Amino acid sequence: MSITFYDIPSSLPGCAWSPNTFKTRYTLNFKGIPYKTEWVEYPDIEPLCKKLGIPPSSKDYYTLPAIHDPSTGVYISDSIRIAEYLERTYPDTPQVFPHNTLPLQDAFVVAFAGNLTALWNFIIPAICDKLSPRSEEYFRRTREKSFGKAMEDIVPKGEVAVAEWAKFKEGMGKIDAWYAKNRGKGPFLLGETPSWGDIVIASYFLWMRIVWGEDSQQWKDVSTWNNGRWAGIVEALKKYETVV
Helix, strand or coil, X not given: CCEEEEECCCCCCCCCCCHHHHHHHHHHHHHCCCEEEEECCHHHHHHHHHHHCCCCCXXXXXXXXXXXXXXXXXXXXXXXXXHHHHHHHCCCCCCCCHHHCHHHHHHHHHHHHCCCHHHHHHHHHHHHHHCCHHHHHHHHHHXXXXXXXXXXXXXXXXXXXXXXXXXXXXXXXXXXXXXXXXCCCCCEXXXXXXXXXXXXXXXHHHHHHHHHCCCCHHHHHHCCHHHHHHHHHHHHCHHHCCCC
């Protein structure tokens, strides 16, 4: 029996778009584990999770990705918890934490996320028109509450935009320096072997390409940074982004 993978749909071709759920999709595809996707609109996530007994990703906050594995009866959410579960349960599949690198991979991802702060204001508003009307209403309402301003006022403008974009680029330069320590032995953190850190990187940059659009100025800019490293990682993992 196949694993059920719970993902958030968009109105775009292929439907998948979320960086957090792409982490799990990449992982399932990389491991070659059979699964089927069940699409869940934003306002339906919490009711579904409570109904199925899927625990919150953090205290009282229900989100996706989540999976149900009928072979063990397990329901689990949060992309890294899912990855850890799949590593333990399917040890004969390709490993996303090879050579016992889970602690280091986790630390890398935390550091990477710390350099994304300047990105949020540029990309969050662009998500709205990619969602169904029900999900867009939920997304807009909850994010406007979180940001404390109307969606249309979130995107930086003028000199502030220039400065914030430069901060984002600078942050990615720091991550690029870490990648460079593999001495050009391959596109991935561990050289020629993909691992969790690369999956997270690819998930976020694929998200940017999908949400902004491949022909957008934002993606054209980002895709050239650091000698095209980020677009290169997305391309290197392309066969694992397939929507099932």
